[in-house]
Amino acid sequence: MIKTLSVIGAGIMGHGIAHAAIVAGYDTTLYDPAEAALVKGRSQIEGIVNKGIELGKVTTAEGGKALARLTTTEDLKSAVGGADFIVEAAPERIDLKLRLLAEIEKFAPASAVIASNTSSLSLTEMAAALSSPGRLAGMHFFNPVHKMKLVEIVRALESTPETLHAIDDVAKKMGKETVLVRDSAGFVTSRVNAMIGNEAFFMLQEGVASARDIDKALKLGLNHPMGPFELVDLVGLDTRLSVLKFLHKSLGEKYRPCPLLVQHVKAGRLGRKVGKGVYEY
Numbered sequence: 001m002i003k004t005l006s007v008i009g010a011g012i013m014g015h016g017i018a019h020a021a022i023v024a025g026y027d028t029t030l031y032d033p034a035e036a037a038l039v040k041g042r043s044q045i046e047g048i049v050n051k052g053i054e055l056g057k058v059t060t061a062e063g064g065k066a067l068a069r070l071t072t073t074e075d076l077k078s079a080v081g082g083a084d085f086i087v088e089a090a091p092e093r094i095d096l097k098l099r100l101l102a103e104i105e106k107f108a109p110a111s112a113v114i115a116s117n118t119s120s121l122s123l124t125e126m127a128a129a130l131s132s133p134g135r136l137a138g139m140h141f142f143n144p145v146h147k148m149k150l151v152e153i154v155r156a157l158e159s160t161p162e163t164l165h166a167i168d169d170v171a172k173k174m175g176k177e178t179v180l181v182r183d184s185a186g187f188v189t190s191r192v193n194a195m196i197g198n199e200a201f202f203m204l205q206e207g208v209a210s211a212r213d214i215d216k217a218l219k220l221g222l223n224h225p226m227g228p229f230e231l232v233d234l235v236g237l238d239t240r241l242s243v244l245k246f247l248h249k250s251l252g253e254k255y256r257p258c259p260l261l262v263q264h265v266k267a268g269r270l271g272r273k274v275g276k277g278v279y280e281y
C-alpha cells in the first residue's frame with residue numbers, strides 16, 4: 001500500500017506532481033538541490049491550492065490538510081529514505097538522471113517504485129542504472145499537471161507488472177487517466193505532437209496558409225485547444241527542434257526538422273520565453 005511519495009526536482013513539473021500527490025492524500029516530500037527552487041515550488045503549490053479554494057473546488061479545510069502533507073528538503077537521503085513511491089522530475093539530461101537514479105536507489109527502501117517523468121529519454125537505459133531495473137518505469141505527466149488529465153505510463157524492457165500497476169494506481173488516485181506505452185522514441189504524445197508541429201512549419205514554408213490561419217484551422221476545424229504555432233511558441237522552438245532531431249535519428253526521415261523551424265531557432269526566435277517565436281509577444 002503506497003502512502004508516502006517523494007518527488008525529485010521542484011521545477012515546472014515537480015511542483016505540479018507534488019501538488020497532485022498531496023491532493024491525492026499522499027504524505028509527500030519534495031526534493032531539490034536548489035533551495036530557491038523549493039521555495040518557489042512550495043509557493044506555486046500554495047497558489048494552486050488557494051486558487052482551488054477560491055473556485056470552490058476544495059474547501060479551506062481540505063486545502064489546509066493537503067498543504068500539511070507537504071515537506072520540502074535539500075537532502076536526497078531524507079527525501080527518499082522513507083518513500084514508497086518516487087517520481088523523478090529532474091532536468092532532461094541522461095547523464096544527470098543516471099547518476100541521480102543510482103543515488104536514489106542507494107537511499108530508498110528496496111520495495112520503493114521509481115518512476116521517471118522524462119518526456120523523451122530511454123526508460124530502459126535509466127533502468128539499467130539500477131541494480132533492480134524492474135522497479136522503474138516512465139510516468140509522463142503533462143504541463144500544467146493540475147489541468148492535464150493524462151499520464152503516459154512507459155514500460156521499459158524490464159519493468160515488472162507490479163511496477164506498472166503501482167504507477168497506474170498512483171496516477172488514478174491523482175485523478176488522471178492513463179495509457180500504457182512501450183519504451184520508444186517520443187512515446188505516443190511527443191511523437192504525434194512533433195509531427196503535427198513540423199508539418200505546420202512545412203505548410204507555412206510552402207505558403208499554404210498564414211500562421212494565424214493554420215492555427216485557426218486546427219483549433220476550429222479539428223478542435224485542437226491550441227494551434228500548432230501557439231503551442232510551439234509556448235514549448236520553445238529550440239526544445240521542439242531537439243525533440244525532432246532525436247525522433248529523426250531514432251525513427252527516420254519523416255521526422256526531419258523543417259528548414260523554416262531550423263531558421264527560426266538560428267534567428268533566436270525561440271518562443272514566448274524570449275518574447276518572439278512564430279509570433280511576437
Ligand SMILES: NC(=O)c1ccc[n+]([C@@H]2O[C@H](COP(=O)([O-])OP(=O)(O)OC[C@H]3O[C@@H](n4cnc5c(N)ncnc54)[C@H](O)[C@@H]3O)[C@@H](O)[C@H]2O)c1
Pocket residue numbers: 008009010011012013014031032033034037088089090091092093096100117118119120140141142143
Ligand atoms: N516542462 C514540461 O512541459 C515537461 C512536460 C513533461 C515532462 N517533462 C520532463 O520533466 C522533467 C523536469 O522538467 P521541468 O520542465 O520540470 O524542468 P525544470 O528545469 O523546470 O525543473 C528541474 C528541477 O530539477 C532541479 N534539479 C537540478 N539538478 C537536480 C538533481 N541532480 N536532482 C534533482 N533535481 C535537480 C532543478 O533545480 C529544477 O528545480 C524533465 O525530464 C522533462 O523532460 C517536462
